[in-house]
Amino acid sequence: MATQTLRFLKSRALPFCKGCGHHHVAYNLERALQRLGLDPLDVIVVTDIGCHGILDKDLNTHTVHGLHGRSVALGAGIAMALDNPRKKVIVMIGDGGATLGSNHLIEAANRNVPLTVIIHNNMLYGMTGGQPSGLTPEGFHTRTTPEGKQEPGYRIAELLREAGAPRVWRVVGLGDYSGILEAAVAYDGFAAVEVLELCTAYAVKFNPGLKLKQLPEDLGLPTGQLAAQDRPPYRLEPPRETRSLLDTLPLRETQALASLDRPVGLVLSGSAGEGVQKAAELFALAAMRAGLYVSKKGSYPVTVGVGFSTAELILSPKPIRYTGIAAPDVLILTSEDGVRHAGGRAHGMHEKAVIYRDATLPELDSAARQEVRPFRKAAGPRNAMLAALVTLLRERGLFPLDFFREEIQQSRISARIPLDKIGLAD
Numbered sequence: 001m002a003t004q005t006l007r008f009l010k011s012r013a014l015p016f017c018k019g020c021g022h023h024h025v026a027y028n029l030e031r032a033l034q035r036l037g038l039d040p041l042d043v044i045v046v047t048d049i050g051c052h053g054i055l056d057k058d059l060n061t062h063t064v065h066g067l068h069g070r071s072v073a074l075g076a077g078i079a080m081a082l083d084n085p086r087k088k089v090i091v092m093i094g095d096g097g098a099t100l101g102s103n104h105l106i107e108a109a110n111r112n113v114p115l116t117v118i119i120h121n122n123m124l125y126g127m128t129g130g131q132p133s134g135l136t137p138e139g140f141h142t143r144t145t146p147e148g149k150q151e152p153g154y155r156i157a158e159l160l161r162e163a164g165a166p167r168v169w170r171v172v173g174l175g176d177y178s179g180i181l182e183a184a185v186a187y188d189g190f191a192a193v194e195v196l197e198l199c200t201a202y203a204v205k206f207n208p209g210l211k212l213k214q215l216p217e218d219l220g221l222p223t224g225q226l227a228a229q230d231r232p233p234y235r236l237e238p239p240r241e242t243r244s245l246l247d248t249l250p251l252r253e254t255q256a257l258a259s260l261d262r263p264v265g266l267v268l269s270g271s272a273g274e275g276v277q278k279a280a281e282l283f284a285l286a287a288m289r290a291g292l293y294v295s296k297k298g299s300y301p302v303t304v305g306v307g308f309s310t311a312e313l314i315l316s317p318k319p320i321r322y323t324g325i326a327a328p329d330v331l332i333l334t335s336e337d338g339v340r341h342a343g344g345r346a347h348g349m350h351e352k353a354v355i356y357r358d359a360t361l362p363e364l365d366s367a368a369r370q371e372v373r374p375f376r377k378a379a380g381p382r383n384a385m386l387a388a389l390v391t392l393l394r395e396r397g398l399f400p401l402d403f404f405r406e407e408i409q410q411s412r413i414s415a416r417i418p419l420d421k422i423g424l425a426d
């Protein structure tokens with residue numbers, strides 16, 4: 001290495017502690033990339049948080065520095081977006097990062113995303129002073145496990161193989177293992193190389209007598225190639241033309257010019273499952289056909305079959321720039337759930353406003369006029385809101401009732417709506 005001209009590293013003097021295995025990873029990678037004849041600008045190195053990650057400022061390649069454990073996700077995104085076997089994405093990650101981002105690793109292996117991951121397993125968190133990671137072996141002494149780690153370390157190389165990684169190696173991070181890095185980078189698919197190291201600052205200090213060469217035997221970790229199972233690399237589908245949702249809506253022809261002189265805000269509230277949103281939708285469509293601008297908002301609990309269901313509609317002769325309703329002009333309440341959710345809106349209503357409430361519901365504290373009708377009894381709970389809206393149009397005339405009738409008759413639920421019971425018999 002000493003005599004070789006560097007192409008990928010800017011310098012042989014790297015920022016790691018004396019004896020740290022991260023040096024060897026960098027030098028071996030330099031050799032591997034040189035042998036592959038790659039241009040440094042065809043290589044994208046994504047580093048993770050940790051000592052190994054500070055290498056990026058010493059590289060002539062493209063570099064991206066990721067959050068702890070997230071470098072695989074970043075690298076996978078880059079590899080999938082580039083979708084070019086000539087461009088090589090290499091993720092450098094520690095055992096800490098591999099623990100935090102284990103699911104990113106497993107998913108990338110499982111999907112066979114074309115990238116190389118070099119796991120610098122120096123047995124603990126080096127940069128922060130020697131805390132254990134998920135890969136730290138059982139019994140290992142670390143800063144926070146002075147008596148020895150109690151849980152077994154998991155075997156990341158075997159995990160990745162089980163997840164379907166086509167190429168996995170485990171090597172002892174001593175001497176020349178550039179041939180393995182070369183094979184990993186050359187492979188058009190997911191390849192992982194777990195490099196066993198001992199952080200000289202902490203792993204060696206807390207576990208005197210441990211020898212890196214002996215480590216695989218001591219820990220029962222097989223080395224060499226652990227997986228050779230070919231399958232095609234993951235490729236993103238070419239981007240599809242996505243149509244705007246608005247394009248899928250049928251156009252409503254305006255058939256009349258309703259004569260509202262100002263916007264009208266309606267709050268309709270009842271019980272989930274009782275057709276409040278559908279009634280509001282049919283009402284909105286009818287109003288649009290009648291030449292009005294309309295906005296509709298619906299709210300209901302995530303458990304859509306219980307509790308309240310409230311719709312807010314604005315009908316306006318002009319475009320609607322703001323869809324909130326500070327004080328409703330019309331409040332319709334068809335059930336106790338509706339009163340609980342929207343009954344409070346009655347307080348702010350002015351005296352020219354109107355409240356329609358079902359006969360089963362209590363009087364509300366409001367300046368607005370209150371109309372009490374047996375909507376539920378007459379039309380049944382599921383059609384009570386439709387009945388209330390028919391009553392509203394008959395009595396307040398926001399737009400011609402016939403538009404609402406036609407909208408109801410043309411809707412998919414028309415068969416189950418008894419026109420006579422909702423007040424549309426004639």
Ligand SMILES: Cc1ncc(C[n+]2csc(CCOP(=O)(O)OP(=O)(O)O)c2C)c(N)n1
Nearest residue numbers: 050051052068094095096097124125126127
């Ligand atoms: C986003 C972020 N998360 C966590 C940390 C704290 N932190 C820095 S290094 C590190 C441990 C790194 O250990 P490892 O991934 O094994 O790499 P090593 O230092 O051993 O090479 C942690 C937890 C941080 N600085 N930034």
Ligand code: SF4
Nearest residue numbers: 017020051126199200
């Ligand atoms: S603290 Fe450990 S991992 Fe970090 S550079 Fe030093 S020896 Fe390497």
